[in-house]
Amino acid sequence: MKKFVNDPANFVAEMLEGVYLANPQMLRYVPQFNIIHRADRPAADKVSIVQGSGSGHEPAHVMAVGPGMLDAAAPGNVFSAPPMEYCYECIKLMNSPKGVLALINNYQGDRMNWDMAIELAQAEGINVKSFVIDDDVAVQDSTHTVGRRGVAGNFFVIKTCGAAAERGASLDDLLALAKKVNGQVRTMGVALTSCTPPAKGAPIFQIGEDEMEMGVGIHGEPGRRRDKLKPADAIVDELFKAVSSDLPFKRGDRVALMINGLGGTPPSELYVLYRAAALRCKDAGFEVVRSYVNNYCTSLEMAGASLTLLRLDDEIEDLLAAPADAAWRIF
Amino acid sequence: MKEITLADVEQAIRSAAATALRNEKYFSELDAAAGDADFGVSLASGFRAIEQEWEQLDRSSIGNFLLKVSMLITRNVGGCSGPIWGTGFMRAAALTRDKTSITLADLDKMLTASIEGIQQRGGAAPGDKTLLDALVPVRDVVRQHAADPDADPRAVLAEAARVATDAIERTRDWVAKRGRQSFTGERSRGTLDPGIVAIATMLNDLCSQLGVSRADAAASS
Numbered sequence: 335m336k337k338f339v340n341d342p343a344n345f346v347a348e349m350l351e352g353v354y355l356a357n358p359q360m361l362r363y364v365p366q367f368n369i370i371h372r373a374d375r376p377a378a379d380k381v382s383i384v385q386g387s388g389s390g391h392e393p394a395h396v397m398a399v400g401p402g403m404l405d406a407a408a409p410g411n412v413f414s415a416p417p418m419e420y421c422y423e424c425i426k427l428m429n430s431p432k433g434v435l436a437l438i439n440n441y442q443g444d445r446m447n448w449d450m451a452i453e454l455a456q457a458e459g460i461n462v463k464s465f466v467i468d469d470d471v472a473v474q475d476s477t478h479t480v481g482r483r484g485v486a487g488n489f490f491v492i493k494t495c496g497a498a499a500e501r502g503a504s505l506d507d508l509l510a511l512a513k514k515v516n517g518q519v520r521t522m523g524v525a526l527t528s529c530t531p532p533a534k535g536a537p538i539f540q541i542g543e544d545e546m547e548m549g550v551g552i553h554g555e556p557g558r559r560r561d562k563l564k565p566a567d568a569i570v571d572e573l574f575k576a577v578s579s580d581l582p583f584k585r586g587d588r589v590a591l592m593i594n595g596l597g598g599t600p601p602s603e604l605y606v607l608y609r610a611a612a613l614r615c616k617d618a619g620f621e622v623v624r625s626y627v628n629n630y631c632t633s634l635e636m637a638g639a640s641l642t643l644l645r646l647d648d649e650i651e652d653l654l655a656a657p658a659d660a661a662w663r664i665f
Numbered sequence: 666m667k668e669i670t671l672a673d674v675e676q677a678i679r680s681a682a683a684t685a686l687r688n689e690k691y692f693s694e695l696d697a698a699a700g701d702a703d704f705g706v707s708l709a710s711g712f713r714a715i716e717q718e719w720e721q722l723d724r725s726s727i728g729n730f731l732l733k734v735s736m737l738i739t740r741n742v743g744g745c746s747g748p749i750w751g752t753g754f755m756r757a758a759a760l761t762r763d764k765t766s767i768t769l770a771d772l773d774k775m776l777t778a779s780i781e782g783i784q785q786r787g788g789a790a791p792g793d794k795t796l797l798d799a800l801v802p803v804r805d806v807v808r809q810h811a812a813d814p815d816a817d818p819r820a821v822l823a824e825a826a827r828v829a830t831d832a833i834e835r836t837r838d839w840v841a842k843r844g845r846q847s848f849t850g851e852r853s854r855g856t857l858d859p860g861i862v863a864i865a866t867m868l869n870d871l872c873s874q875l876g877v878s879r880a881d882a883a884a885s886s
Binding site: 457 | 732752
């Protein structure tokens with residue numbers, strides 16, 4: 335294992351402190367509960383949006399805290415759900431008279447801990463509701479889920495709800511919006527290599543030099559099948575077919591197209607994949623209105639990528655175009 | 666009616682912690698028969714955290730004490746058992762945050778809320794061969810005596826320990842429908858459910874500690 339790490343037990347805490355130190359005006363850090371939150375939130379006139387999932391998927395979701403995005407994040411250890419206390423303290427800290435929305439990715443650990451935290455917060459009179467994101471078309475159930483997994487499509491739910499919340503949307507409006515966006519977004523990923531959580535010190539699964547895991551989960555969970563590595567275009571063919579046929583997307587649809595890196599794939603390769611995906615959209619008659627090529631939801635240093643399609647309407651398109659800021663930026 | 670005090674609740678939790686730590690290996694062995702062999706270790710991790718923080722626990726009310734227990738269990742018991750056991754304690758805590766002593770009628774409501782919470786969190790129902798199949802008969806015993814002004818909580822505890830112990834063998838030949846055990850389907854038939862055994866063992870150990878014996882058991886009506 336070759337990593338930039340001190341004591342592996344402090345890996346997440348040191349990452350979070352780094353996120354804060356890089357953004358001292360925009361963010362605050364609460365070490366006791368792994369919370370990163372906007373310095374200027376909660377606000378009385380805006381619903382607070384929070385998320386907490388395992389670490390190791392950065393920039394999801396701690397680096398997506400900022401104006402027009404999440405108000406706070408409470409991550410757990412690498413690939414581990416946040417403890418219930420972190421979720422509970424995060425809700426309490428972000429409590430606003432307009433309410434709190436918890437966006438939860440569909441993993442059993444995340445759901446149970448957030449459900450308990452929400453129950454406890456509601457018992458104390460806090461108006462908090464939750465929505466579960468499940469955009470991964472690869473498998474129906476997995477080692478960590480009942481139902482589909484929540485993966486890169488999470489970004490679009492955060493971005494649209496974040497923008498709508500800034501404009502004063504109510505908690506119920508945001509729930510309806512999250513449901514709509516989650517209903518229009520589909521993703522599937524592929525892994526070329528495994529990855530190594532710092533505290534574990536060993537790869538989470540084995541994969542041959544000439545192999546790929548088609549439909550992989552973001553914790554290395556098995557996907558649809560293990561296959562021989564193929565040319566980039568052939569891989570995109572399979573991802574595109576699985577994703578576009580699921581909703582299904584239709585000729586004439588306006589879409590956002592995302593190629594998300596899983597952490598260890600360089601931008602050059604992501605653009606090779608994007609090219610192939612954009613050409614397939616053209617052939618299928620989808621109009622690509624917005625493009626996203628970057629790391630959004632990763633598995634540490636795993637080489638791999640996922641393809642996401644989101645069907646747009648005027649409201650979603652407008653919200654995606656709204657201004658936002660987060661720790662994960664290039665300008 | 667003799668009330669159950671915060672000190673009694675503390676003693677029960679302390680006793681349950683000792684049971685979990687003493688049986689770490691045994692509960693895991695039971696889990697190995699049809700599950701993933703980690704239940705004993707997980708449960709002990711949670712109760713070990715309670716032992717470690719014992720002096721610092723919030724003792725301002727029964728509910729606040731149980732809420733802290735819930736948080737430590739949820740956080741430190743691995744896998745899905747943490748949130749399930751944690752929810753049980755949390756629901757009981759929610760009803761008693763302003764109480765420093767409770768009646769059997771309160772305890773009936775607390776156990777009922779715990780059972781509902783565990784069902785909701787884990788998706789199990791009575792009959793699925795889970796800890797619910799020990800908790801429901803225990804609650805029923807408490808309920809039977811809840812309206813009796815002369816009921817002695819110690820005698821009710823002895824009776825509760827008896828029905829929980831009965832549940833161990835009563836459910837042996839059932840097929841597990843929820844939890845890890847259910848993944849192995851028919852293989853769970855003929856095995857003991859570790860959650861049921863844990864509840865029964867905790868109640869029996871509490872009886873021993875309090876010097877309550879079978880002979881003291883309240884008569885079932």
